[in-house]
Amino acid sequence: MSEAILNKGKQRVALVTGATGFVGSHLARRLVREGWQVHILSRRGSRVPDAEEFAQVTNHIHDGSTESMVRCVAQAKPDVVFHLASLFLSQHVSKDIDALIQSNVLFGNQLLEAMKVNEVSSLINTGTSWQHYDNDDYNPVCLYAATKQAFESLLEYYVQACGIKAITLKLFDTYGSDDPRPKLFHLLNKAATTGDPLDMSAGEQLIDLVHIDDVTEAYVIAAQRLLDVQVSQHESYAISSGHPLPLKDMVQLFAEVTKQTIAVNWGVRQYRDREVMMPWNRGISLAGWYPRVSLAEGMQRILK
Numbered sequence: 001m002s003e004a005i006l007n008k009g010k011q012r013v014a015l016v017t018g019a020t021g022f023v024g025s026h027l028a029r030r031l032v033r034e035g036w037q038v039h040i041l042s043r044r045g046s047r048v049p050d051a052e053e054f055a056q057v058t059n060h061i062h063d064g065s066t067e068s069m070v071r072c073v074a075q076a077k078p079d080v081v082f083h084l085a086s087l088f089l090s091q092h093v094s095k096d097i098d099a100l101i102q103s104n105v106l107f108g109n110q111l112l113e114a115m116k117v118n119e120v121s122s123l124i125n126t127g128t129s130w131q132h133y134d135n136d137d138y139n140p141v142c143l144y145a146a147t148k149q150a151f152e153s154l155l156e157y158y159v160q161a162c163g164i165k166a167i168t169l170k171l172f173d174t175y176g177s178d179d180p181r182p183k184l185f186h187l188l189n190k191a192a193t194t195g196d197p198l199d200m201s202a203g204e205q206l207i208d209l210v211h212i213d214d215v216t217e218a219y220v221i222a223a224q225r226l227l228d229v230q231v232s233q234h235e236s237y238a239i240s241s242g243h244p245l246p247l248k249d250m251v252q253l254f255a256e257v258t259k260q261t262i263a264v265n266w267g268v269r270q271y272r273d274r275e276v277m278m279p280w281n282r283g284i285s286l287a288g289w290y291p292r293v294s295l296a297e298g299m300q301r302i303l304k
Helices: 003-007 022-033 052-056 066-076 094-117 143-162 184-194 212-227 247-258 295-302
Strands: 013-017 037-042 058-061 080-083 122-128 165-171 173-175 209-211 234-239
Touching: 013 022, 013 066, 022 037, 022 052, 022 080, 022 212, 037 066, 058 066, 066 094, 080 094, 080 212, 094 122, 094 143, 122 143, 122 212, 143 165, 143 234, 165 212, 173 184, 173 212, 184 247, 184 295, 209 212, 209 295, 212 234, 247 295
Parallel strands: 013 037, 013 080, 037 058, 080 122, 122 165, 165 234, 173 209
Antiparallel strands: none
């Protein structure tokens, strides 16, 4: 009897890292609603989201050691591990090095080792389009993107030598109505509320935004691909809207859709070093996935 047949009819078990973050919390809630038994990994003192779905989630405390990680994975016994935990910094200073390596490389390596020890073979990893500056096969925009690539190199060993089957989903910009991060729409809403002008760059860079509901859909589709034994080693997919817009056009559309007046001082801020002017567009699409929430609809949801 095939593994795919065996998977049908039994409750699926997920282990989610990064479940206290915006994308990870939405994914954990989605999995609970779809009937998964959900386990999460967190550090002592981390605040678990208040959403009602988290009452059904088992929280495992990781103390930072490999031994603790092995115990957590043994307790969860997941069918699929969803790895979303990371430290994002668009630019770093010297004091950030330890935290970036610990969060984006060491933690992930401990997770892979714990999967190997506990014979857990299915992983969905989270990458970033920023691993592909200038549309290159590999050219990191920043050190954060380089640490994501470093983890993929470690993952390759566990795929080739230890039988782990993996899918990496490379995310672009994500957004949603309850996004606590100080990102574009949060800043635009604040500017509209206060009336204070917002200082921005010249606004020529293209922005590729994907709604959080579409992002979680990609993880669910990828998980089913693993459960159906369709992955032989390591696959990588781009989770892109496919329709990036210049920042200036994005701001204008937001003002029109939300019927808000937003004052912007264009060109006051300099572009960042290695600013992404044109998002990576050479990634492979995940079979069965496409963005269902239009940008205009996603903007309208933000104000509800």
